[in-house]
Amino acid sequence: MAVTSQANAQEVAAVKKDAVRDKSVYSPVQLSRIDHTPTLPAVLQGNFKLNHGPPTTAAGQPEEIQKLFPCLYGQPSVQLVESDAPTYNVDQKLKVGVVLSGGQAPGGHNVIAGFFDYLQTHAPGSVLYGFKGGPAGIMRNNVVEITADFLYPYRNQGGFDIICSGRDKIESPEQFQQAVDTVTKLDLDGLVVIGGDDSNTNAALLGEHFRAKKVRTHVIGCPKTIDGDLKSPEVPISFGFDTACKIYAEMIGNIMEVNAQKKTLRQVTNSIADIVCKRAVAGKQYGVVLIPEGLIDFIPEIQHLISELNDILASQGCDDHGHWKATLKPSSRALFDSLPHSIQEELLLERDPHGNVQVSRIEMEKMLISMIETELNARRHEGGYSGQFKGQAHFFGYEGRCGMPTNFDATYCYALGFAAGALMHLGQTGLIASVANLTAPAAEWTVGGTALTQLMDVERRKGRNKPVIKKAMVELGGAPFKKFASVRDVWAVEDSYVSPGPIQFAGPTADETNFTLKLELGASVNL
Amino acid sequence: MAVTSQANAQEVAAVKKDAVRDKSVYSPVQLSRIDHTPTLPAVLQGNFKLNHGPPTTAAGQPEEIQKLFPCLYGQPSVQLVESDAPTYNVDQKLKVGVVLSGGQAPGGHNVIAGFFDYLQTHAPGSVLYGFKGGPAGIMRNNVVEITADFLYPYRNQGGFDIICSGRDKIESPEQFQQAVDTVTKLDLDGLVVIGGDDSNTNAALLGEHFRAKKVRTHVIGCPKTIDGDLKSPEVPISFGFDTACKIYAEMIGNIMEVNAQKKTLRQVTNSIADIVCKRAVAGKQYGVVLIPEGLIDFIPEIQHLISELNDILASQGCDDHGHWKATLKPSSRALFDSLPHSIQEELLLERDPHGNVQVSRIEMEKMLISMIETELNARRHEGGYSGQFKGQAHFFGYEGRCGMPTNFDATYCYALGFAAGALMHLGQTGLIASVANLTAPAAEWTVGGTALTQLMDVERRKGRNKPVIKKAMVELGGAPFKKFASVRDVWAVEDSYVSPGPIQFAGPTADETNFTLKLELGASVNL
Structure with a gap:
């Protein structure tokens, strides 16, 4: 087992002991899940071969993507199809690594389990290393060998506990060189990167870099994110989305549901107030409004106000008598004056180390409740509302991120990991494992790998072209x-x-x- | 079907239609639960008779309780035991009512289902009325007849949707008379009150009042509350507690768990900061602290500060220059100055219609995060802490109150309801249904009724003696x-x-x- 230092060896031993000990404190549901066996797609149950598709392009600006990925650009996506006999070298033992990148999503452990089981089944004697703490583990060569015993208690479990994750990014030339050093030292045939859009972009850049530097390590990505914004026709869903949906749905279901969407703060407030009034007339003095977390980013007038406030706070500051308000543009001044006092205070008080208002810390849900209260009181005064309104805010965040994976996510992740093993074994690189036909029973799911460059577009950041896998926004026509x-x-x-x-x-x-x-x-x- | 007005009859018809229509929009889990059959304790599966215990006293001040309950005081508690033949009048058809009182708790529908099924099995032809919207439904005679079809879609489901609940209290002589009028008009043999400590106290008062006024309606209580503070040796648990435990445990489990408890705000802050430091030294830059909702009520210095602030705000008000602070006692002044600015603002800004600080609206969890941040920064300055601290507050409230009942709660509630039917059928009143031996399989559970007066003590409120079922606090020796x-x-x-x-x-x-x-x-x- 390759480790970088004596301290690291001790750490690895401690982790292994932990994993065994932890088993005794697992809950009954966890214990019963450990032995659950996800169904493999039929094509992965027997022998398989690659069917190569046509050359690929990019999601946008293909010339730019080609410049950024001279080695990998244009490579075909592939499908796995049934075969009479193994199409890989049956004597080959693989040395491979796996890394979890970014925020947790239910099912990550099963991707690793599927990958491990692929190796056990088709390339016995292979070695699987887990890079600890995300991409930093690659840069620092911080690894643990994943064995059957070590992996066992994590099967079908939530969280990313097995090797943990991290949000570091391999970006600078020095960091790319560290990655080369690590995979060279460990003599890796391949690396599986489990992550979201940014992490898979990074996986493609690593694959390109290894190919360019004649490093033999191949790179395969797996689509992870509870947000559901990493998807394409070939990659119909990222893992974790199904579980998060259902956890939040249970929580919301426990308090009931209704939904709203509009454009300006006044319109949002009025449209919710309209619904409250309508329901009050029908005797329904209750209801639930779902507010998307990023709503504030989509209300331009608030963005304008905040940007003006930042400038004022940075230059003259705010006097206690409110004279500073004269500096605001009339529209921003009107908006500011319409806000509840507590939100005005939040806007003026909470600043980050750079002196900016911390938009993410403004509690949009409470702000809306406060504004709706004001609006309903005004309507009551004019005779347009006679009900009782009392708002109750709930914020749902990490609760959905670390739940135990649903059967769907457990099965989907296991197939993704198993597919990543197959793709790697068959000499592929720069692909994202893609499992599709997902509304059919799991045995009928299709399996392949999609060229990561095919999912990419280019964005201009800090004066340079950066490849990005475009985030899938909610399609209003979908x-x-x-x-x-x-x-x-x-x-x-x-x-x-x-x-x-x-x-x-x-x-x-x-x-x-x-x-x-x-x-x-x-x-x-x-x- | 007895209703008070034409409008009410239409409303009842609408509710019935709704219940049937709603069935088609139930989720797969709900649909699969509807046909789940809870196991009945063996003693309720056959014929049973009453075993009377010795005369009872009260939990405290028995002489006072006897004065308040001259008819019911001292009556024995009872156990149901196996019998060769029915011990009730086999020809009797009952007319009975049921009411849900107070906040929701998972399992309420099953109490009603158990009660209904008792009637169907042992007193076919009986009529069951549901009082709508809690005790107000009794006072206003707002009822719906609960039939097999009407009840069916609510079996094993969460919430109190079937007849809804309410927090009104039957208190004044006029209100007691309204209750008498209603049960007389409906010609009720009995009334089952499903509620917490206050509602069961009210149930006993109703039972006493009916007995004193020679109204033939008997009253049986059922123990409901997710808080777990209504319990005694005879009533080991209230329904809803098991489900709420497990819902919150899942949510907390999804973000991991650690716990803390101390005495003053400074001590609370320091003890959490100590743990953060200890964990940081061990490389654990994470952790979860559970803060009980009522913590602020148990920190006397905060109560003192708030009471002084209320006086100041009511008399002189707060000037912008902080001169008002000189009016605070030195200890309160020191506490106020030690609070984060945002909490200071909350204390000064948020007042209820009477001009008092709204304690329940102070976000204790955010206040603690802010104070721990300050403390850790001070320690960092002195070299006692070198980690990174970023607090994230989650508030768990109604999420646990309206979940679908666990198997335990579904079974326990069904037994409670069935037992309530048996007790009523056997002529009992002023009892709370009690199902015990709960760690054994459900078939082995014991079933009886406990004299409500036995659970009572007296509290002096507004110059008058009020009977109360003592809230069960966490026993530090338990x-x-x-x-x-x-x-x-x-x-x-x-x-x-x-x-x-x-x-x-x-x-x-x-x-x-x-x-x-x-x-x-x-x-x-x-x-």
């Missing part, structure tokens, strides 16, 4: 949003909510995937 | 707290947490109850 739009007005006024209940691992409902994916893939959904 | 205390220090420093996973309705773990109850009942628990 099936899930259209379905939502078709029921939105009814949901706003009637009590049309489904309480999904807690995630089940057994029983008739355990293998259902989420409505968003079903709708995106053209399956029918009964809302 | 098994659950002792177990916690024995592992607290280890939990604070090591990563000793169990991630329970989501509540399961099927599989090997589905029938486990919670650790608190197991420990209280002397069962062993592996922490």
Whole structure:
């Protein structure tokens, strides 16, 4: 087992001991899950070969992507299809590494389990290293060998505990050289990068760099993010999204649901107040409004106000008598004056080390409650509302990120990891493992690898062209949003909510995937 | 079907139609739960008779309780035991009502289902009315007849949707008379009150009043509260506690867990900062602190400060230059100055209509984060801490109140409701249904009724003696707290947490109850 220092060897031993000891403190549900065996897609159950597609291009600016990826650009995506006999070198033992990159998503452990089991099944005697703490583990060659015993207690479990994750980025020439040094020292055939859009962009850059420097290590990515914004026709969903959907849905289901979306702060406030009034008339003095976390980023007038406030705070500061307000543009001044006092205070008090307002710390949900209260009081005064309004804010954050994976995520992740092993074994690099046909039973899922460059576009950052995998935004013309739009007005006024209940691992409902994916893939959904 | 007005009849019809229509929008988990059949304790599966215990007294001040309950005081508690033949009048059809009182708790629907099924089994032809919207429904005679079809979609489901709940209290002589009018008009044999300590006290007062006024309606209570503070040797647990435990445990498990408890704000802050420092030295730059919601009520110095602030705000007000601070006592002044600026603002700005600080709206968790940040920065300055600290607050409130009941709560509630039916049928009143031996399989549970007066003490309120069922506080000498205390220090420093996973309705773990109850009942628990 290759380690960089004596201290590291001791650390690895400690981690192994921990993993065994921890097993005794697992909960009954965790223990019962450890022995759950995810179904493999049929194509991965037997022998398989590669079917190469046509040369690929890019999601945008292909000439620029080609300049950035001279070695990898244009390579075909591949599909795995049934074969009579193994198409890999049956005597080859692999030395490979795996890294978890970025925030946790339920199912990460199963990607590693699938990858490990691929090696055990098709390349016994192979060695799998886990890089600890994310990409920093690659740069510092901080590894643990993943063995069957070490891996066992993490199978089908939530979190990224097995080797932990990190948000460091391999960016500078020195850092790329550190990565080369590590994979050379460990003599790696391949590296699997489990991460989101940025991490997979990085995986492609690493693969390109290794190829350019004639380093023999291949790189395969796996799509991870609970946000659901890393997807394409070939990669229909990232793992973790299904579990997070269902955890948040249970929590919201426990307090009921209604939804709203509009453009300016005044419009948002008024449209919610309208719904509150309508429901009050119908005797429904209750309801739930879902506010997306990034809402504040999509209200331009707030952005303008904040930017003016930053300038004022940086130059003249704010006097106690409010004379500074005269410096605001009239529209910003009007907006500021319309805000509840507590939010005005937040805007003036909370500054980051650079003196800027910390937008992310402004509690949008409380601000809206406060503004809706004000609006409803005004309407009450004019006779337009006679109900009782009392707002209650709930913020749902990390609760969904570290839950135990659903059956769908457990199965999907296991297939992704197994596929990554197969792609690597068959000499592929610069691909993202892609498992599709996901509304069919798991045995019928299709498996392949998509050229990472095919998912890329170029953005200009700090005067340089940077490759990026475009974030998938909610498509207003897509099936899930259209379905939502078709029921939105009814949901706003009637009590049309489904309480999904807690995630089940057994029983008739355990293998259902989420409505968003079903709708995106053209399956029918009964809302 | 008896209703008070034409409007009410239409409303009832609408509710019935709704219930049937709603069935089509239930989630797969809900649909699969509807047909789940809770196991009945064996004694309720056959014929049973009453075993009367000795005369009872009260939890405190028995003479006072006797004055308040001259009819009911001293009546024996009862146990149901096996019998060769029915011990009730087999020809009797009952007319009975049920009401949900106070905040939601998972399992309320099953109490009603158990009660309904008792009637169907042992007194077919009986009529069950649900009082809508809590005790107000009794005062206004706002009822719906609960039939098999109407009840069906609510079986084993969360929430109190079937007839809703309310927090009104039957208190004044006029209100007691309204209750008498309603039960007389409906010709009720009995009324089941599903509620917490206050509601069960009210149930006993109603039972006493009916008896004193020679109204033939009997009253039986059922113990409900997610807080777990309504319990006694005879009533080992209230329903909803098990589900809420497990919902919060899943949510906390998803973000990991550690716990702390101390006395003054400075001590609380320092003890958490100590743990953060200790963990940082061990390389653990993470951890979770659980803060009980009522913490602020148990820190006397904060209560003193708030009371002084209320006086100042009511008399002189606060000038912008802070001269008002001189009016504070030195200790309160020092405390105020030690608070983060944002909390100072909250204390000065947020007032209720009476001009008082709204204690419940002060975000204790954010206040602590802010104070710990300050303390750690001071320690960093003195070389006592070199880690990175970033606090993240999560508030868990109603998320646990309206979840789908666990198997334990579904079974326990069904037995409570069935028992309430049996007690009523056998002519009992002023009892709370009590199901015990709860760590054994459900078939072995024991069933009885406990004299409500036996649980009571007297408190002096507004110059008058008021009966109260004493809230069960956490017993520092009890098994659950002792177990916690024995592992607290280890939990604070090591990563000793169990991630329970989501509540399961099927599989090997589905029938486990919670650790608190197991420990209280002397069962062993592996922490």
